[in-house]
Amino acid sequence: MSEHAHPTVKSFFGIWITLLILTAITTAASFLELGPFNAVVALFIATCKASLVVLFFMEARYLPKITKMVIVTALFFLGLLLTLTMTDFMTRLMGR
Amino acid sequence: MAMASAAITQDEKPNYLNADYGIKSWLLTTDHKRIALLYLISITMFFFLGGFFAMLIRLELLTPAGDLVTSDTYNKLFTMHGIVMVFLFLIPAVPTVLGNFLVPMMIGAKDLAFPKLNLASWYVYILGGCWVLYAIITGGVDTGWTFYTPYSTTFSNTNVVAAAVGIFIAGFSSIFTGINFIVTIHRMRAPGLTWRRLPLFIWSNYATSVIMVLGTPVLAITLLLVAAERLFHLGIFNAQLGGDPLLFQHLFWFYSHPAVYIMILPGMGVISEVVTCFSRKRVFGYDFVALASICIAVLGFLVWAHHMFVAGISVYAAMVFSLLTFFVAIPSAVKVFNWIATMYQGSISFETPMLYAFGFIGLFTMGGMTGLFLGSLGIDVHVHDTYFVVAHFHYVMVGGMVMAYMCGLHFWWPKITGKMYPEGWAKLSALLTFVGFNLTFFPQFILGYMGMPRRYHAYPPEFQVLNVLSTAGASVLAVGYVLPMIYFVWSLRYGQDAGPNPWRAAGLEWMTSSPPPTSNFETTPVVTWEAYNYDEIDKQQEVPVAS
Amino acid sequence: MEQQKETATLGMWLFLVTEVMFFGGMFCAYLIYRMDYYTAWVAGSERMNIYLGTTNTAVLICSSLTMVLAVHFAKLGNRKATAIFLVLTILLGLGFLGIKGVEYHEHWVHHEFPGPNFHFDAPKPGAALQYSPKNVEIFFSLYFAMTGLHAIHMIIGVGLLTWLLVRNARGDFSAYYNSPIEMTGLYWHFVDVVWIYLFPLLYLIRHK
Amino acid sequence: MWSNLPLFPARASTLAGHVDALYFLLVAVTAFFTILIAALILIFAIRFRKTKHPVARQIHGSNALELTWTIIPLGISMIFFVWGAAIYFTETRPPKDSMEVYVVAKQWMWKFEHTEGQREIDELHVPEGRDVRLIMTSQDVIHSFFVPAFRVKADVLPGRYTSTWFHATKTGRYHLFCSQYCGTGHSSMVGTVVVMSPAAYQRWASSGTDGSLASTGEKYFQQYGCSTCHSSNTQGRGPNLVGIFGKPVLLDDGRRVIADESYIRESILNPEVKVVSGFKPIMPTFQGQINEEGLVALVAYIKALGNGMANPPMPVNNPEKAPYPVPPKPEASQATPSAK
DSSP, X not given: OOSTTOOOHHHHHHHHHHHHHHHXXXXXXXXXXXXXXXXXXXXXXXXXXXXXXXXXXXXXXXXXXXXHHHHHHHHHHHHHHHHHHHHHHHHSSTTO | OHHHHHOSOOSSSOOTTTSOOSHHHHHTOOOHHHHHHHHHHHHHHHHHHHHHHHHHHHHHTTSSSOOSSOHHHHHHHHHHHHHIIIIIIIHHIIIIIIIHHHHHHHTTOSSOSOHHHHHHHHHHHHHHHHHHHHHHHTTOOOSTTTTOTTIIIIIOOSOHHHHXXXXXXHHXXXXXXXXXXXXXXXXXXXXXXXXXXXXXXXXXXXXXXXXXXXXXXXXXXXXXXXXXXXXXXXXXXXXXXXXXXXXXXXXXXXXXXHHHHHHHHHHHHHHXXXXXXXXXSOOTXXXXXXXXXXXXXXXXXXXXXXGOTTTTOOHHHHHHXXXXXXXXXXXXXXXXXXXXXXXXXXXXXXXXXXXXXXXHHHHHHHHHHHHHHHHSHHXXXXXXXXXXXXXXXXXXXXXXXXXXXXXXXXXXXXXXXXXXXXXXXXXXXXXXXXXXXXXXXXXXXXXXXXXXXXXXXXXXXGGHHHHHHHHHHHHHHHHHHHHHHHHHHHHHHHSOBOOSOTTOOOSGGGGSOSSOOTTSOSSOOOOOSOTTOHHHHHHHXXXXXXO | OHHHHHXXXXXXXXXXXXXXXXXXXXHHHHHHHHHXXXXXXXXXXXXXXXXXXHHHHHHHHHHHHHHXXXXXXXXXXXXXXXXXXXXXXXXXXXXXXXXXXXXXXXXHHTTOSSSTTOOOOOSSTTOOOSSOHHHHHHHHHHHHHHHHHHHHHHHHHHHHXXXXXXXXXXXXXXXXXXXXXXXXXXHHHHHHHHHHHHHHHHHOSOOO | OTTTSOOSOOOOBHHHHHHHHHHHHHHHHHHHHHHHHHHXXXXXXXXXXXXXXXXXXXXXXXXXXXXXXXXXXXXXHHHHHHHHHHHHHHHHSOOTTOEEXXXXXXXXXXXXXXXXXXXXXXXEEEETTSEEEEEEEESSSOEEEEEGGGTEEEEEOBTSOEEEEEEBOSOEEEEEEEOSOOSTTGGGOOEEXXXXXXXXXXXXHHSOOSSOHHHHHHHHHHHTTGGGXXXXXXXXXXXXXXXOTTSEEEBTTSOEEEOOHHHHHHHHHOTTTSOBTTSOSOOOOOXXXXXXXXXXXXXXXXXXXXXXXXXXXOOOOOTTSOSSOOOOOOOHHHHOTTOO
């Protein structure tokens, strides 16, 4: 399994350069005044970078289905923790 | 079945107990069965330690005035009772003892996927337990097992850090066990053993493992932050800096509510095995019971804030969590009804495990139904943090989970040791547990609705009669727990040989000798039948009887 | 062998799930306080050394590259190349920790470590604080908790890499057996991913 | 016998009846299901015992039955949910024109401050037949205000106001418990709620006080320099606070909040979080400079400004003053827990 369609050394360097460029962009973007979009841009770039690392460096693309499900489950429950906690904090002031 | 009948006398047969001798062969073992026994011994010790604290609590509450111990001592007693029982007994008990022993055997594997990790999990558990013991010996902790901030972070003068670190460490033992079970169940099932042929005990342990893996780390980080706040003044929960005291509660209950399902789910698995065996029947609605386990595991993560209805959370969040709480009650109800339906048209016998199972179903029903009181917002406001809550969760954890644990221990004792326990004494202890339990905890429902707050060292005199009743019940309960301890040890030497399958039970674990050989099976079994094929087993048994 | 590797990979990913939830608790705290105390958050974030932070991000990304190459050559059975890249990864990891140490030192000197010595003034003397310095202290508490735990993960990672280096030198690994290297690689990349989020959340809230 | 062994709490508020009614329904349903299940176990165990029924008849299951016992419990529990939520909604929404009492909890006592100026410790006097709203905060750890006879409970948090209300219906003395574990003296953090007839309460309330809570607040308002910016006739740096209480406020980010007790408290301690539209975020924070009782008095004062029960703040005619008021040193009582 690990023999076929395996990323090459060249592709590793490609990902690496992309990650460095994205890092430079995200730092530069933080000096712009974008209001609430500063956070959006920063998190969007961070998610791009994280996806590149997970998909290519950690080879998540080549994992069996069950392991992929494990990753999705983790993200799902992390989302639950954040959103359900937020339901409390966001609505405390509502209608008081 | 050929294997079972061939192995009638197996005294000389090599098994996991006589495979090797000496303390080293136990402490360095990677055999899941030996590790299960290591866990059994350590967990029993912590159970009796926690029970000892409980006895002191009950004695103190005999009188309204706080006269037996000081209030500080009392606060430490209920804290340590909670910590020891929850983190060192209830959470690990069924998965690490019965689960460790049975998961590989039930799926026809030689061992768990990561045997060394399994051994490591026991050492981690012991290390965590030692930290907790250290916290107890050097003065105890008085925060309650819930460690609510800011009391635990800034106001308590006791050994909070040591206890928190102990629980943090013990948490890793859960995580390791969970990872091990999930991987094992996915990858090591015997040929032919499809998901829908798995025993329900496996399903419930799988669901439990999912909770362990997803929930425990959140508790770990929460307690670590509490410790860091005390040690390094990191002020994440510090109200004086503007920290929100509810943040801790959210994070804590994100784990600690699902942890209730960590405790009860494997117990439910035990009951499914026992009820089918002593009814000689397939389980009623296999798919639904299996699915209910997974539903409980997932829904269990969506309800945590029902511990916080009066804590100052938003009204709207409270309503969402209340609604979700009622949803999680449904799969539990489905399980109960399916067990009852399994008995219908069965051929029921009343061996000790079955008696415990009856007790479980009854007490768990009570525990579950009183959970609806607490999920219902209007009533929760009144009974929250009173003895009603105490009674409710003891019905679920002691009446439910400990009953199931005792049930499973009796059911698989012949498999684990190769010996039978004395049936008469066992039935007596089952009865004592049931009666003693109800006597202890039923009065607490009434106390709770009358408004006696929990964690009270002294209380108004009108609550005394019910408290005395409760203490009286606790002493009966204690006998019900000490008795099995004695006759189990007695049976090791004097018990009758059990044979491979004394209950004529289904399941791969019964198709090998008792105690099983180190590699569990002489040849890897190939499964061609559904779970709980009691009709086929009974037919095969009838042939020699008829001839 | 392939079977065993898949089993190990599944186990490792499950472990990483627990790590996600572990850091998730702190992200949850971060999110809530950031909503409540945004201006204090900005004030705290402006005390971060953004240049060292960016450099460190780059260092960690480089270490991920060397790690992935170490795994790559381990799978080819090239022990020498594996050793070289393991050493590079260790050095980059230590470099990260060193830079982090410099930053910690700066914060310490400026009384930005939470506790009795914590002290926080307005950026311009005489200007009124529109936020409570106490809320900034929460920011720094979270900063030290998050980066501190991340750093502990790095230290564990460096330890694991050193252990791999020794085993590699001993000749334990081959093209057929290399899963410890692969598993450590997964761990190392995960620690990198955590940093990829920590960096914008702590350093880049807003700059003028 | 029964007087020594009460099995049910006194019922002394309008809410108690509602809570009890739902409780009895739940008890009935629980009893029904517990008995049903116990009976089924018993009947099956006897009818299908091995000696009488040696061969089991295999049944795989029934989707119809599964559906039944999924939907029926779900339906029943939705009744509990809706009813319980309705009670909770009433519980968390104090009626308008409630009489107000401020509660400051600390290890291990309850302090009550009436708007008329009476202060009490561990004893709360309230009139029968009036809505009483409690605005509560804690000086140290989390406590919880619990009066079983009223079926009322709410946690009291440090750093925040929580509130609850009740409408007492029977005169008498009732238990007040702290129900959230709060340390050594948790079980002695108990008190009494004295429900008096309106006339008796009137007598009690008018006996010797040193000024209303709002007048204390007014003193603080001057002392901390609040009036420098927040006065009725400065075109000013801060919003005019007269009549603001209870009204919606437009914030500079477009949100709209109600100026309630929590908002006022937050604005004193964390002024930058919710800045009123049209004003600059220039107010300094007063965190750590005013204790909870001082805050309570300030809140009561600002509230009284709304209903004309207090003197409006006078502008300070001293342009020499620093652009921002320099708050006075925190009072001694703040740091010393012994101050009552």
